[in-house]
Amino acid sequence: MSTPTAPYSMYRPKEGLGPWEHRGKVAAVGIGHSPTARRWDGRPEHSVGGISLMALRRAIEDAGVAADQIDGLVMDPVTTTGAYWPQGKPIPNDMLAVFKATDDPLDGIAKLSADWILNNMPELTNVRFTMYGPGCMSNAICVAAQAVGDGLTHTCLVLKSWHNFAGRYYQGGANAGNAIPGSAALRALWGTPACYGTALQFAEYCRKYGKHHDMMAPFIENSRNNGLKFPEGYWAQHRPEQITAEDYKAARWIAKPANLFDNDLPIMVSAAYLYTTAERARDMTQKPVYILNHALSDGRPRSLTPTLDEVEAETARTARKIYEGAGICAADLSFENMYDGFPQFHQFHIEGLGYRGLQFGDALDFYQGDIGIHGPNPILPSGGNIGCGRSRFWMHTDCIQQLQGRAGARQVTGVKPEVAVSGGPMPLGGHFTVWSATPD
Amino acid sequence: MAKQGVVPDDLTRPFWEAANDERLVIQNCAVCNRLQHPPARRCHQCGSNAHLEWKQMCGRATVYNYGVVHDCPIRLLQEDQPFNVAVVMLEEDPGIQMYSHLPGTPVDAVPVGARVEVIFEATANGQKVPEWRVVHSAGSNR
Amino acid sequence: MILISFDIDGTLVVGDPPGILEVDLVRAAKNQGLLVGSCSDRPISAQRALWKQHGIEVDFTVSKHMLADVKAQFEAAVYYHVGDREDLDKRPAERAGFEFLWPHEALEMPWLSRGSCGAATKQR
Incomplete structure (x- = not known):
């Protein structure tokens, strides 16, 4: 089956589009997560393909539908942001023995196609619609919501998976070589790590508003606290370590003013959701969580790296799109679950949203107050990437679970969980979803 | 500092050739009179590829x-x-x-x-x- | 006096990923009178919790970039750091004036494998 990448027409990139035409008519119901691991241990069932099958089957079971009722699959074929399969390293024979491969030997190991999934889930006998929403779950769920709303699929699995191999992230490939192509060199020659761009924006933010790095400590503590209450997360499963303010302030710099704990930990993990129509969702096992809107930020910087002015203009524009399509305003948000990988741009997202009345420059002061899950102003109750490891989807799972009332120890209690927003990754360039406990 | 070597590609070759002559040039759309860096196949403002040129900077x-x-x-x-x-x-x-x-x-x-x-x-x-x-x-x- | 700093992840068996050095080796080094501690990317509070869990009273727990501080704080004839990474262990250790040992090299050191060492900890 040939799987296209979602066309631009499926997204909502502009202001002035009015309420989303499928507002409240699409719902997320089932959730499936694989266990997490720091790196692939070489066992086929723990490969990125193997854990994806586990997540998908758990989502189907969680929703309480039969596999043959699934007619759609939306996913991201890219499973890394920086871990490379060493050139020339043979594919493990076990992998070939256990799974039905595609033409690409790295499929299921360092990437993932819809064909690989369908080859290895023979129970999915009625999938007629497949589509790629590349980048992260934030994209894939917007594509799935639009596809279900448009009637392209009625009962659709949405999948995002991550692989990680031995060695340090970003240290292989061209970064290890002695020469690089001219286009890449315009940025890469200076050796900036991934967090550098965000660190720059954060530095400008601190200069402009009179803030400083250590004011991020309560946010980091809160994120890890919440993440340790997320049983699906890496830190909860493997290393239940708090990050105290002292720990945060003592960490080494990666790209000052971003330190080690301003960065997330690459892991292997997969998550799947089951999306369907609001009507069909009523008969499923879990309480439906309705999609009120999805929105795209496709702003781009004028030059090498976004300026603070560009960031603030774009997050404000994104917020207007989010609210307009959902027919809500900032005051309607029970909580927020905007992306945090990197934590130093989380404040851009929530200031753009005007969450709890925040204006530009306010968030770091806001972090010094009660931002916990039991207070009136929850910040990132999922714990995000800092709390759970790099996946870019904890915030979506958390929104669904919170609105379903099954977030367990993480359940917000200081607010009634009715409407939430999640999305990312970047302040310039991301996909956002508005979730609701009711269809209207 | 020992920077990696550079292999100029089609898009950036004029930039790198100028650098070897110790000149700084930046891509410019002659119609929009607008600089852009990194260089691109088209002008980010008008979308045209017909009037892209390289302009020397001071x-x-x-x-x-x-x-x-x-x-x-x-x-x-x-x-x-x-x-x-x-x-x-x-x-x-x-x-x-x-x-x-x-x-x-x-x-x-x-x-x-x-x-x-x-x-x-x-x-x-x-x-x-x-x-x-x-x-x-x-x-x-x- | 010998001071020895242990990386955790990839170095000790309790690391993530596990290394080859048993925690009992750290305990033995401490019992022999060496100045012993950890220098890791783990949060300092997590390092302390780990040593407490294993009942070892270490002399220091620091982040990866703080070996120079350790050297300034403790007087020793020789300072070692044991780790598994060229970029995150060996290079910063040598910059801080430590001798660097890979885990398998540490196993061959007499003071770790069977050991004898000087007097009690002296803090500057």
Whole structure:
């Protein structure tokens, strides 16, 4: 089956589009997560393909539908942001023995196609619609919501998976070589790590508003606290370590003013959701969580790296799109679950949203107050990437679970969980979803 | 600092050839009279590829922002950690940025807002690359 | 006096990933009178919790970039750091004036494998 990448027409990139035409008519119901691991241990069932099958089957079971009722699959074929399969390293024979491969030997190991999934889930006998929403779950769920709303699929699995191999992230490939192509060199020659761009924006933010790095400590503590209450997360499963303010302030710099704990930990993990129509969702096992809107930020910087002015203009524009399509305003948000990988741009997202009345420059002061899950102003109750490891989807799972009332120890209690927003990754360039406990 | 070598590609060859002549050129749309960097196949404003040209810059700029890299992904640069990576804004158009290690400026002592001038450094394969150096006013002891 | 700093992840068996050095080796080094501690990317509070869990009273727990501080704080004839990474252990250790040992090299050191060492901890 040939799987296209979602066309631009499926997204909502502009202001002035009015309420989303499928507002409240699409719902997320089932959730499936694989266990997490720091790196692939070489066992086929723990490969990125193997854990994806586990997540998908758990989502189907969680929703309480039969596999043959699934007619759609939306996913991201890219499973890394920086871990490379060493050139020339043979594919493990076990992998070939256990799974039905595609033409690409790295499929299921360092990437993932819809064909690989369908080859290895023979129970999915009625999938007629497949589509790629590349980048992260934030994209894939917007594509799935639009596809279900448009009637392209009625009962659709949405999948995002991550692989990680031995060695340090970003240290292989061209970064290890002695020469690089001219286009890449315009940025890469200076050796900036991934967090550098965000660190720059954060530095400008601190200069402009009179803030400083250590004011991020309560946010980091809160994120890890919440993440340790997320049983699906890496830190909860493997290393239940708090990050105290002292720990945060003592960490080494990666790209000052971003330190080690301003960065997330690459892991292997997969998550799947089951999306369907609001009507069909009523008969499923879990309480439906309705999609009120999805929105795209496709702003781009004028030059090498976004300026603070560009960031603030774009997050404000994104917020207007989010609210307009959902027919809500900032005051309607029970909580927020905007992306945090990197934590130093989380404040851009929530200031753009005007969450709890925040204006530009306010968030770091806001972090010094009660931002916990039991207070009136929850910040990132999922714990995000800092709390759970790099996946870019904890915030979506958390929104669904919170609105379903099954977030367990993480359940917000200081607010009634009715409407939430999640999305990312970047302040310039991301996909956002508005979730609701009711269809209207 | 030992930067990786550069293999010019079609899109960026004029930039790198000019650098070897110790000239700084930036892509410009002649119709929009608008610079863009990094270069692209089309003008980001009008969408046309018919009027893209390379325009020589005066080689003066201002330090806009900086970070200090302590954990670099590029193997060749790891020996030099920690090091500055500044963003400079060109005098012709402050919207156009370039990166710089700011040779001669102590680590984490980058003067934001200071004037800088272009210099050219050889990379590992001999290709030259624009770099920037802080311009000190008369009487400065730095 | 010998001071020895242990990386955790990739170095000790309790690391993530596990290394080859048993925690009992750290305990033995401590019992022999060496100055012993950890220098890791783990949060300092997590390092302390780990040593408490294993009943070892270490002399220091620091982040990866703080070996120079350790050297300034403790007087020793020789300072070692044991780790598994060229970029995150060996290079910063040598910059801080430590001798660096890979885990398998540490196993061959007499003071770790069977050991004898000087007097009690002396803090500056």
